Amino acid sequence: MTRITVTVDGVEYFDEVEPRMLLVQYLRESLGKVGTVIGCDTSNCGACTVHLDGRSVKSCNVLAVQADGHEVTTIEGLAANGSLHPMQTAFHETHALQCGYCTPGMIMQACDLLKDNPDPSEQEIREGLEGNLCRCTGYHNIVRAVQQAAGAMREGVAS
Amino acid sequence: MIPASFDYLAPATAAEALAALAEHGDDAKVLAGGQSLLPILRMRLNAPEVVIDLGKIPELQGISEDGDHLVIGAMTTYAAVLASEAVSTHAALLSKAVATVADPQIRHRGTVGGALVHADPAGDVGAPVLALGAELVIAGSDGTTRTVTAEDFFEDLFTTAVGEDELLTQIRIPKHTGWGAHYEKFVRVSHQWSIVAIAATVRVEDGAIAEARVGLTNMGATPLRVAGVEAALVGQPPTDEAVRAAVASIADDTNPPSDLNGDSGYRKHLATVLARRAVLAAAGA
Numbered sequence: 001m002t003r004i005t006v007t008v009d010g011v012e013y014f015d016e017v018e019p020r021m022l023l024v025q026y027l028r029e030s031l032g033k034v035g036t037v038i039g040c041d042t043s044n045c046g047a048c049t050v051h052l053d054g055r056s057v058k059s060c061n062v063l064a065v066q067a068d069g070h071e072v073t074t075i076e077g078l079a080a081n082g083s084l085h086p087m088q089t090a091f092h093e094t095h096a097l098q099c100g101y102c103t104p105g106m107i108m109q110a111c112d113l114l115k116d117n118p119d120p121s122e123q124e125i126r127e128g129l130e131g132n133l134c135r136c137t138g139y140h141n142i143v144r145a146v147q148q149a150a151g152a153m154r155e156g157v158a159s
Numbered sequence: 160m161i162p163a164s165f166d167y168l169a170p171a172t173a174a175e176a177l178a179a180l181a182e183h184g185d186d187a188k189v190l191a192g193g194q195s196l197l198p199i200l201r202m203r204l205n206a207p208e209v210v211i212d213l214g215k216i217p218e219l220q221g222i223s224e225d226g227d228h229l230v231i232g233a234m235t236t237y238a239a240v241l242a243s244e245a246v247s248t249h250a251a252l253l254s255k256a257v258a259t260v261a262d263p264q265i266r267h268r269g270t271v272g273g274a275l276v277h278a279d280p281a282g283d284v285g286a287p288v289l290a291l292g293a294e295l296v297i298a299g300s301d302g303t304t305r306t307v308t309a310e311d312f313f314e315d316l317f318t319t320a321v322g323e324d325e326l327l328t329q330i331r332i333p334k335h336t337g338w339g340a341h342y343e344k345f346v347r348v349s350h351q352w353s354i355v356a357i358a359a360t361v362r363v364e365d366g367a368i369a370e371a372r373v374g375l376t377n378m379g380a381t382p383l384r385v386a387g388v389e390a391a392l393v394g395q396p397p398t399d400e401a402v403r404a405a406v407a408s409i410a411d412d413t414n415p416p417s418d419l420n421g422d423s424g425y426r427k428h429l430a431t432v433l434a435r436r437a438v439l440a441a442a443g444a
């Protein structure tokens with residue numbers, strides 16, 4: 001077992017983990033943060049996307065021990081003070097999900113994209129979400145959701 | 160699936176990492192960004208007894224300039240390369256190629272050094288590193304350091320000059336300031352490995368190509384560079400006709416794989432088409 005100190009959604013945890021434990025397993029099985037899901041065995045689908053020190057990673061492709069000393073944000077840590085993050089609101093309002101399985105990863109990756117590019121074109125959104133697969137929506141409403149959220153967040157910054 | 164059990168070491172210096180490698184020999188595996196190694200461990204294609212994480216060694220990270228060379232630490236992430244103005248100014252070809260690797264999440268973790276040592280023939284950093292005439296700095300557990308050219312670094316499929324008790328520490332790239340660059344990657348769907356890709360960088364002077372470097376991805380067991388084509392491009396105007404003729408022989412001495420994405424002959428044809436596009440784009444035509 002290896003000792004780790006990791007901050008997840010604003011709370012600091014001191015834990016002992018097996019070195020082979022994946023970050024996504026640690027989040028789901030040790031911390032009960034089942035909002036982050038596993039969709040594949042090959043690190044292709046992006047469903048497990050979380051932020052590590054503020055940048056998106058596939059948590060099935062990171063070991064829990066690699067998060068030692070770092071900060072993780074999951075989909076469960078996105079809403080502030082009980083109100084949805086603008087990206088969550090936009091996914092809800094534009095019907096950007098059907099089964100919803102890809103949604104946690106899509107939202108986390110979309111938030112990462114807007115950090116680099118607050119006003120992305122449709123093409124830039126599609127490329128920025130390249131590592132996230134959705135088997136239901138055909139992506140169209142996901143792109144609309146990101147556009148709506150980007151607009152709302154730019155207004156939020158302006159006001 | 161999850162990896163088989165292993166012991167985990169997270170050394171704070173390269174010397175400590177090398178000592179651990181010397182102690183554990185081929186029972187140990189080095190972990191960089193993990194974007195190739197962790198899928199391999201999860202599929203149980205490999206089950207090392209000890210994993211040595213390089214993630215806590217600051218000296219292996221970062222980009223600096225050393226006279227007419229750019230020096231990239233082996234543990235520098237793709238994302239850091241993309242954010243670097245020094246790389247886009249002095250080795251634009253590398254920035255262009257790195258931008259096509261996988262997806263943003265994988266680019267946040269994957270490292271240039273890890274990709275080079277992994278040496279997947281379809282990987283996107285080998286060809287630009289080779290075309291740019293880079294040198295690779297390798298440290299041994301006996302405390303010595305050696306430098307090999309990119310030509311000597313890539314030995315075979317998934318095989319490089321880095322020995323089992325050695326670490327790749329730096330990539331040294333001669334500055335190609337003012338050169339145009341383009342990486343033309345052919346895929347059927349987004350988020351795919353290169354079926355074939357061409358890395359081209361050229362210096363245009365007085366309306367003609369004065370110097371050219373061309374690298375090939377997934378046209379054989381290792382990245383390739385075709386000196387004959389580079390020479391044939393010199394003096395040519397960056398026009399469709401002239402470049403088409405100069406790159407016509409690019410696939411002649413190659414032995415590309417046949418797989419579900421296309422057979423060897425198809426790849427050879429693709430290489431000529433992509434080379435023309437890459438050189439023209441690099442020349443700004």
Ligand SMILES: Cc1cc2nc3c(=O)[nH]c(=O)nc-3n(C[C@H](O)[C@H](O)[C@H](O)COP(=O)(O)OP(=O)(O)OC[C@H]3O[C@@H](n4cnc5c(N)ncnc54)[C@H](O)[C@@H]3O)c2cc1C
Pocket residue numbers: 042043044188189190191192193194195196197198213233234259260261262265268269270271272273274276277281282283284321325326327328350351352353
């Ligand atoms: C879904 C998916 C899609 C991908 N698509 C692409 C793509 O389109 N193009 C592409 O080029 N790549 C692609 N990759 C692979 C990606 O580029 C990997 O990040 C990269 O190949 C490995 O770098 P790493 O830092 O993650 O190394 P790791 O996975 O940590 O290590 C790779 C190997 O190198 C060894 N190693 C690492 N660093 C050193 C060192 N400094 N010294 C000695 N040995 C070392 C390790 O022991 C291991 O054997 C993809 C990966 C995934 C999961």
Ligand code: FES
Pocket residue numbers: 037038039040041042043044045046047048049058059060061
């Ligand atoms: S579960 Fe992580 S990428 Fe699919």
Ligand code: FES
Pocket residue numbers: 096097098099100101102103133134135136137
């Ligand atoms: S909504 Fe079902 S996978 Fe995206």
